[in-house]
Amino acid sequence: xxxVTGGFQSVVPDGNVELSSGAGxxxxxxxxxxxxxxxxxxxxxxxxxxxxxxxxTSDEIAFExxxxxxxxxxxxxxxxxxIFGFFLSGPGINGQFSNNSENIALVPENQAQTSFTETxxxxxxxxxxxxGEFIPQNPANxxxxxxxxxxxxxxxxxxxxxxxxxxxxxxxxxxxxxxVIPCETYHIKLAIADVLDGNFNSGVFFTENSFSSVGLSVDxxxxxxxxxxx
Numbered sequence: 001x002x003x004v005t006g007g008f009q010s011v012v013p014d015g016n017v018e019l020s021s022g023a024g025x026x027x028x029x030x031x032x033x034x035x036x037x038x039x040x041x042x043x044x045x046x047x048x049x050x051x052x053x054x055x056x057t058s059d060e061i062a063f064e065x066x067x068x069x070x071x072x073x074x075x076x077x078x079x080x081x082x083i084f085g086f087f088l089s090g091p092g093i094n095g096q097f098s099n100n101s102e103n104i105a106l107v108p109e110n111q112a113q114t115s116f117t118e119t120x121x122x123x124x125x126x127x128x129x130x131x132g133e134f135i136p137q138n139p140a141n142x143x144x145x146x147x148x149x150x151x152x153x154x155x156x157x158x159x160x161x162x163x164x165x166x167x168x169x170x171x172x173x174x175x176x177x178x179x180v181i182p183c184e185t186y187h188i189k190l191a192i193a194d195v196l197d198g199n200f201n202s203g204v205f206f207t208e209n210s211f212s213s214v215g216l217s218v219d220x221x222x223x224x225x226x227x228x229x230x
Contacts, residue, residue, distance in 0.1 A: 028097045029083045029193050032120055035096065037144040038081050044193035046201065051189045056213035061088075061186075062177040063211040065105070067121055068170030069202035073158065076127045077142040081195050082202040083122050086176050090186030093178075099187065104176045107152055113175045119146040123202070126171050129153030173207060180213070 026047050054061075071080050087101040095102025106116040107125055119125050124142045129150035131139050142149040158169050180186055192204050 026191050026193060028087050028189065029085060029191055031097060032085050032103055033083055036120060038124065044195060047191070047193040049189060049191045051187065053185055053187050055185055056180045056182055058182055058213045059179060060177060061180055061213045062175055064173050064175055064207035066170050066173055066205045068165060068167035069123055070167055070200035071123050071202060072167065072169030073128050073130070077124055077131045077139050079141065081122055081124045081141070082193065083195055084192035084204050085120060087189040087191065088178050088186060091181050091184045101189065104178045108155065108174065111154060117146070121171065121174065125149055126152045126155050128156055128158055128169065167203065
């Protein structure tokens, strides 16, 4: 499952690389761009939003995802910085986005993905580590989001031939995680959009059955166990 700004048919090799559904807006995606000093368009393109409530059974939720785009690699560090986010809200969450939500789609601090930076996963944060080929592009567009952006190329997979997927690059499987309170109701909003134009699409995909909250378990022991059954 997932979301693709040009529709899932554009992911197929030899698919339509310039399919666009038109202008749109999303306050959370626009705020995320502002928070990392990225170019903000008043009219995001091809906005897709999926929202649902859930009740975790443990104190943590996690899921695995991959982000890919046709903006790679030629538009890296340009203003065409397609954006997505996983905005989580609920008890104990006090973020900057709508309903006090926080974006949990963040760049990992290490390859084991045991800790995370505060940098969102976008084209200008995870990429090949090289500046794009086309104008307008500027390394400062990546530097101002995160000065360590070129180190994050360990999370990037180039796909110049478009052999299997109609994206010129995509991330390795990444983990989104958050601490939660068991048995409380939470809300998550999954949103993605093209920035400045809708000609070159982006997509985010979720590993099947990876959205999980590992349930509680109880280890039983008793001083009276030798007498059980007697």
